[in-house]
Amino acid sequence: MKPRTKWATAISGGVLVVSASALVPAAFPHHPSRSLTWTAQPASSSEITAAQRASAAPATVTASLPRLQPPDPKAFARTLAGIRAHSSEVRDDHGQKFHATTVSVDPDGTSHTHLTRTFNGLPVLGGDVIVHQAPNGRWRGSSLTLTSPPVKTSPALSSSKAQSKAAATGGTIRGGAHLVYEARTPDGRPRLAWRFLTTAMRPDGTPSRAYVTVDARTGGILMREETIQTDAADGRSLYSGKVPLRTTRSGGVFRLSDPARGNTYTGDARNDTDQCLGQFCFHRAPAAVFTDPDDHWGDGTTGDRATAAVDAQYGTDMTWDFYKNVLGRSGIAGNGKGSFNRVHYGTGYANAFWDDSCFCMTYGDGDGKQTGPMVGLDVAGHEMTHGVTSRTASLTYSGESGGLNEATSDIIGTAVEWYARNPHDPGDYLIGEKVVRPGFGRPALRYMDRPSKDGRSADYWSSKTAGLDPHLSSGVANHFFYLLAEGSGPKTINGVHYDSPTYDHSTITGIGRDAAVKIWYRALTTYMTSNTDYAAARTATLHAAKDLYGARSKPYTTVAASWAAVNVH
Template structure:
């Protein structure tokens, strides 16, 4: 093997793909095609064989719910957990697959375990076992019951839906270490949500308007036996809760010329959708109870608006009436560009589907909202509290709801609802920062946004929300508490907004500062931020590839840390900043910045993960370890070069590692560079398989399979949870197989298993 690599060195050393590091964080891929039923069935079968599904019976399964792009070369699939064909609400997997449909990673929110047990009471007091699965009510009965309670004289804007499912009724219990803690001293990680019992239920979605001309969107969980309401939450995602723009001066806007008439449709951003491109329409005072988009704005010239607040009762198509449309189009263009140019994400769904914004909703309407049914936004002109609601941060906020709707779909209630609202605020602020700097480039500027939501639209000058200190609004808390889930989602968003501010901008050590947190007790007391660009990349990766509909604050912390580690490395300053930012809002404990983020709590379980001590700690094809010409190390001088022969070969590196039974986190990470002489874009000729084995060599789980189809410039950091193997000593295996011609090199470095 070494001979072949040395012979190749001269010819491949100068290729661009030999760069040791990628130029920057990975970008999202182009739109993806939805899988066929056969492909979905194949993925479901693969999932059923993974460790996360161990111990589940034949009645358990997976239902593919949706797909969107991942980073280049991957796609994200959301798979709902099922029992006897019925969805288990809030229980799902987020699966990353590569171009060859191999599973790269799986993020899980699992609420299935009790369904596999006989009916009874578990040690934690939960009632286990599946409910009787024969409903006493029909879906129509459930819808009728909800309509009677929500708006008995209302009308449906969208057809109501009723889905029969298994609803886990959750309860919070203290972890063992927090049993004797005072309530006021609890940290978010001191509690865990467990299933109390299961109910056969209907999830009823009603999108109505009542007799008082209010839009009433509700999701209601109805007991399928008795008709009793188990849970209910609002489903309408609100913000309140060259043309002249009202808030931005003269701005460039993209329009379409049709004959001699200009249309306010941007055909360069997004495809398809209701209007064949990103469009701004004139709702022309259609009532809140039944807002219709109306028609696309048109004009005889390409000069729009007067830059002034709309005069109530005036024409919606005059220069004054056009200003609301200018506000909307400029905001929509910048929201699209922020995500595409910096993250590679196209439109709201990642698949570049065009959306639209309807302006002039109702009369004196003091709100704006994203409607998940049309994947569109409605904007009011303002009334007693606000001017026109088309400021850049408000539009970015509502479009942020659209991204969450297309990906993690965080349930709009409790802690997940707060995270949903916070995610929209984050999108609004990052769009504002990008737009204020000119709306170009691949990086979100470190400054430019004001870290308050909706100040421009407020008639009083008071913002809707202060991200850096949420309590300034008089209702939002600055930190997590056990009662956070009981608040309106616009208030429960507060702590996560503050987390994001600290992650980006850092904190202040003075107790009198608005930027101070008493929960930061490690050194330095003023935590260091990582800037807007990195903070947003970490957040966006977590939301799109790891969060599920039931993610709460503690789960968000875990998945944000994993995202930071995948983007910037285990022990990186970015991962440390995530830990500290969440600690600052009472989610997890604080760590010292000077200890690589471990704060003394992380333990490295791998010996010689950087290969600088040669073969020490490793077994198998140890001749693959060295400082060879033709490849470069991720760090230091040595690495493991598996493959690269151009002839039939198999090579394996292994190391045994113990995962403590008391571990609360166990993360395998490694840096991987793949280059190849293969020219195919469809066939995986050469492969590297990463598995976990027991002491007898039996495979306990396959973490990932890479091939010549995954070639990439520079190293990519990969990360996987080993927590399913806690209490075991397992063997990590990197196994390469190469066919008879055309080399593929799998270069591995910086292998780490950190446990806490």
Template sequence: MNPRAPLLAACIALAPLHALAVQLMSAPVAIANPQENTSLVSRLNALDNRPGLSADYSFRISSQHPGVVGQKITRAQHTYKGLRVFGSETVVVTNTSGDIVSVAAADRRPGLTPSAVTPSGIATPSPPPPDQLTPNLSSDDAIARAVQAVAATGATHRWTPSAELLIYPVMKTVRTSSAANKPDDQLNAMDVEEVVDRYALAYLVQLRMALGSKLIYYDVVVDARNGDIINKWPTLQTVIGSGNSQYNGVVPISTSATSGGFQMLDSARGTGGKYGGMAITNANHSSPNNPDPGSIYTNSSNTWGDGLQYNGGSTTNANGQTAAVNALWGLMNTYDTNKNVLGWQSLDGNNTATYIAAHVGTSYDNAFYDDSCHCMYIGDGNSFYSLGAIDVIGHEMSHGVTASTADLIYAGESGGLNESNSDIGGEMVEAYARNGGTGSSVPASGNDWMMGKEISKSGEPLRWMYKPSKDGSSPDAWSANLKNMDVHYSSGPNNRMFYFLSQGSKADSGSDYYSPYLTKTPAAMSGIGNDKAYRIWFKALTTKFTSSTNYADARNKVLQAAQELYGATSKEAIAVQRAYAAINVGADIDEAGDGGGGGGEAVEQVVNGGFESGTTGWSGSTGVIGSHSGQAPYEGTRYAWMGGNGRRSTETLTQRVQIPATASSAQLSFALHIDTAETSNTVYDTLTVSLRAASGSLLTTLATYTNLTPAAGYQIRSFDLLPYKGQQVTLSFVMREDRSKQTSFVLDKVNLLTR
């Protein structure tokens, strides 16, 4: 190893970790062309070379949206023999040169190892044999069966029904071996797992229908061989249930000049879409079973509304305009919250404009988001006041964000998380709007943690986030029955988790803010505030969640997001673990303890991950380990300085680690600082992080970092290694420099914490 030749940037004081949290999402991304998609699929196939994989297994690009500046997030569905495997997918983060930065996945593909055996020792069933991959039913037959199954005979189709032929994993819940003898009422979410019981060739039928005054939106899974209904779930995403705003007084609204006056078209927020910008339209009592959004609101002056509940008369006079004022102010603040705080533009991150139609139906007690048009409809209310309150708008628009990213299946635990994300979004938009609707952070207060309180004539909100059970139906904590509940109720525990993460809890057992599951010290956990809690949650949703994410998976991925943003042992990572423990998902830990792993029973599998004991535990180019004046450590005094030579060179560090077969979580994390003298927009120098089997064969490449991704200070990288439980694997860091201009990859604080 030659003496290092670092840039001046290498000597800059380390950026505080909290600065990493204010990284913004990048501008709208260019959607990859077919050739780029083919290239990415090829790279994914090359990375995913586990035993059992063959040419029958591949990937299908489903969506793309921005990551943080310089990154793109791509969602790739898993396929088997050309058919999508439902709920099985990979989330890939790539940098500007197309290198894979991180990967998260939900793998339900048949016949794979090492993920073929669960912690309970249950083998994944085989896929349907080739002679059972030909359907006996046509797509039209499947649609007819689905219509019959949801009792929609005589209904009309609002949107053309679709029927996708796919492989459907029929799931079942099993206990982990460590929880085999636990009483049912003592089970924790980490004590059970969802495993594949069998695979079926099936049609996923999507129905968007109307019958009378009732909307019938359902996804139905129909067995393609015999026509049986395997599963079905409703998909209509509802709340249940200077202008003069009804709820917020006089508010500024962004309109556009038009011939003879003004219109509610906000051209400063969003582009394209149906109206070319964010718009509020007048549905003018159009039937909710087949609503016509109508035309954009217009007015001769730029003063709108009278601030009063709609009286049932004209929808275009001052009183009728008030519902539109509510809607536009809510839409503006939803857009601004996510863009100004996170950098996320509109619902899809790509700044595509949406619209809200006011005055749907007559005395209609509902508001709903319709993903077929990426828009929202608002009723005037009967038992409720007009449903255009700020948290309701934020809630419904957040459904659009979910649909564009994780696309959480609207049933079971994933459906509860889908609804919870919308409640979280509604509360954060409310906090932002109530404090002026400006700034780059979510204010610490301003929201009431009660969903829909303003629209309630009784004063009772639809949901209490801090104690969901106050509504009489929502649970406060996870239980095995959660997956069987309506998604508006199964959202309750995660809502409470987010409240605790932001605001903390109380130790008084008689308090609405108390959790009996917080058994460590202190009994009252500390919150980290709205801003940090929302950043962590949003990062997990957009870069890690898959459509089938459940509560246990969400806990692990939210923890990874916190570790990446704030550090493996940060107070924020500790708060995530305690907040989930408070709802019976994972074990509680002491607040002053280490926050890097899977709970109070975390075990470190890496020897000398901070390099303070020199070369102990490490093999390869161990001369890179030490302490030098040109670089600062993440913590302690030593680190591994890979690269920085300014000449053609290769350096490696490896360590063999064991991931216990009984592990319920396995989190790899490390601190990495990159600086470079390269100036071209070309990859010259790389650091590849991978796992290898005991035989030496490549299991997977976790990430590749390059000279194109330098940063002042360390960044925390984390990966879920649970798919490799029961194996002894070699953790490998390989640095390659070209013939000139140094790039330094400085590594510290390598942890593999298992529970």
């Protein structure tokens, strides 16, 4: 899920703020752990020739990974100078200040600085920008979706009337009204808006905490952003077979806590649920750490409450190892800190979710008819990746960026499943295939080779994509990733039959999962911003492929061909 926005009173002191005049203290609602990245100038579709769109041979590639480092005042002085010199490119104007969060540095010293911005003291949502600089500080470009600078405006709509508009979207208003400039809209143009937090409980028991922005001039709803993100699945299988675990001895018992992976642990929610008002929870379901006298956990059935805990801990372990060993990332936030799991949440709760406010994963037991307990391996990879997305591109959970957010979790969840090489849950391109019961009516929740097999998801981009639920619009990116990794047409992989079509009737030969996932991760952490849409995602992945493998490489040309194959140009 995405972290809740923190206003000035909740901001920690280590964030740098750069403006055209000086370095000043931070006073911007930001995501404190958001990482920074870099980009060169976008490649247009005209740069991809027909010959370059030809099929590429499968490739196994080893990519150099950037390192994260905290902001440095001297380095940001160069960033500030670059912003001054390229003010038109980054949509800078009088009254703006830029707030630096994190920097990622490539092995060659190229830096990528992620900044948010304010205008006349108000946050510009969707105004985030990534500045890319050579080791000597020379400008190498920027990534952003803002199309014009904000213009000083006064609200024509009172906060009370705006609150009524926000309340009509559902839920209860919590806290006061805040003025912002909202630019996370299809045209990328900032508008003065009132912003509210609403809370509710979804029909299946999942908590809802959504920010709603109301146009301060017209009263129109500009954005409704859900901050609790779950897989819209009905359940996850319990079984991953006999798996290795690391635990901690405490007194005469063992605790299901892993000291080698940031002290990640798993606890029992005891069928309780969270009770929250806005971003403040006055009651949390417990996470009573599982203990065992002989270090042999569970019995492989739902009759032992520790069995679900084994699956949850194992899924967290594999996700941690995948990020560290394949992508060079230490933990969800990139700081070596472990999360924790709660299993047996609620009664008959057929879902799972990642919550930034507790930095934890929560799993229900399923309804027992259509679904089993929500502790599948790809579920862990999927949901925990929402935490990674919130700390990198922070893709807004609405419109096309919402679809990219969900697809990122599907892509990484799938990659984690392949990485684990578990004989009880072999890698595939089906989402949730192990968790559904016969009563569900189909063998998986979603399908990456042909997303429309679920009866609702989109295979290709269209003008209607932005209006779909993120779990359905994610189909475009899921399909792109499958084509990039495996290619088009019929094939059988690990005993599963696939037959992936293409919009332009082209034939795609995949480059392999290793290269495909590294391209996606670099695009996410280096080029995508909060309002990235599918066209911008194409540009981001082309830049990532160029960075990792070169502009004339097969991975680069196959990225271009795969986007064309899902009608993204």
